[in-house]
Amino acid sequence: MTCVIAGGGPAGAVLALILARAGVEVTLLEKHADFLRDFRGDTIHPSTLQVLEELGLAERFHDLPHRKTRAIRLWTDRGTADLASLRGLPGNYDYIAFVPQWDFLTLVTEAAKECPTFRLIMKAEAHGLIREDGVVRGVRYRTPEGEHEIRADLVVAADGRTSALRVAAGLVPEELGAPMDVVWFRASRLPGDPDETFLRLSAGHFMVAINRDSYWQLAYVIPKGGFDELKAGGIRALHEPLARLLPFLTDRLGEIAGFEDVSVLTVAVNRLRRWHVPGLLCIGDAAHAMSPIFGVGINLAVQDAVAAANLLAGSLRSGAPIPDSTLALVQKRRLWPTKVTQFAQVVTQNRVIRPTLGGRPPVPPDISRIPVLGRLVRRFIGLGVRPEHVTVQRLSSPTVPLRERRGTFNT
CATH class of the missing domain: 3.50.50.60 (FAD/NAD(P)-binding domain)
Structure with a gap:
């Protein structure tokens, strides 16, 4: 058959x-x-x-x-x-x-x-x-x-x-039902960065950072249907929470030049x-x-x-x-x-x-x-x-x- x-x-x-x-x-x-x-x-x-x-x-x-x-x-x-x-x-x-x-x-x-x-x-x-x-x-x-x-x-x-x-x-x-969607993107990984894969939790913010050796695969969790609002604030609306949540990435935020560099998972x-x-x-x-x-x-x-x-x-x-x-x-x-x-x-x-x-x-x-x-x-x-x-x-x-x-x- x-x-x-x-x-x-x-x-x-x-x-x-x-x-x-x-x-x-x-x-x-x-x-x-x-x-x-x-x-x-x-x-x-x-x-x-x-x-x-x-x-x-x-x-x-x-x-x-x-x-x-x-x-x-x-x-x-x-x-x-x-x-x-x-x-x-x-x-x-x-x-x-x-x-x-x-x-x-x-x-x-x-x-x-x-x-x-x-x-x-x-x-x-x-x-x-x-x-x-x-x-x-x-x-x-x-x-x-x-x-x-x-x-x-x-x-x-x-x-x-x-x-x-x-x-x-x-x-x-x-x-x-799901209360969130996920914005995915990447940033280069440098010597001196953390070695582990981890979750980052803070008031109003939730992230996942996956160590890919040469780069970080990053997931920024946003409220369900909130991507348009995030985009309306310009790419700085993404850069600012990243700099606070993961300060070791501050010098690499320019790698995420615009929202064309991210993908969105509708959960x-x-x-x-x-x-x-x-x-x-x-x-x-x-x-x-x-x-x-x-x-x-x-x-x-x-x-x-x-x-x-x-x-x-x-x-x-x-x-x-x-x-x-x-x-x-x-x-x-x-x-x-x-x-x-x-x-x-x-x-x-x-x-x-x-x-x-x-x-x-x-x-x-x-x-x-x-x-x-x-x-x-x-x-x-x-x-x-x-x-x-x-x-x-x-x-x-x-x-x-x-x-x-x-x-x-x-x-």
Whole structure:
């Protein structure tokens, strides 16, 4: 049987790799010409590192330029504190690896290209569904050359929080709300700068500073819908709080010359009540948009992909029809972890982010000093809720040799 996956992000790429290794004929559609899009989530948590190990990719991953973080630090006007430490986490990985997402996606898709049943089509934007007798039978997509159709036994929507296929299927997410948006930008990093990745909290302001060795990737949190107001004040409206919050960057503020040097993430927290219709399954952000809080979006998406592959690969490989009840099993397995994670994000939004942006920041406890709570937070951030493990057997020789279709198609 065949599977078409729309969206070459973490969920789509990992699912495509596992299915292709199982001998399933998989086509992955990615609407961009490459994976080089800045200011994506780049945190690879221990749960995902374990999945990469199970896929035999841990060594290749660690050959990529990366930086390890074992503790999350908080800087306030009163001093610093440990929010959480991953040291002592069970398993082989007690750190978060910061890797540009384009490197991660290239690693996964290059591994998938080793399978003759996999093909990747770039510059292919999925926008519609082929339906027959109430069942999804394929995808309509466009490339610079025009409109195309591809038929499949299963369609997976992994095309992000604005999923076109989710819309085409008539699936509408339930909005849980978010009080903020995020302005992303970068500044060069110099000798003598802090070495750690940290959160910066002050009355009316919240920032994240990620050490990228040669530069800082910076996130400035603003009230929901507040970017136009920020722009109206000119670039100095951004420079001034930066100089106060991160004084070591004062001499580099000129690198952020205007608002063309920043990107804006419109934060959303939502989830579908139903992740599937006959012939179609939504995973990752298409099923549940996550807040950037805790940096777990990539890892939830990868866990969705692993669970979906574990539950669907056997039927796809054997040619057995996939009933809607089987797609429902994927949702059933991943819905509870999604709900728990989003609950924690919403609580943090309401009790930390909202009062901080309103000028009334609480004083977060040094969680690492509270043993039981510290262990819970460590596992929650590092492993997540219900971590998944790859159980799909890799075939030594795929059952459907499609070597003429192997590789990347850049239409």
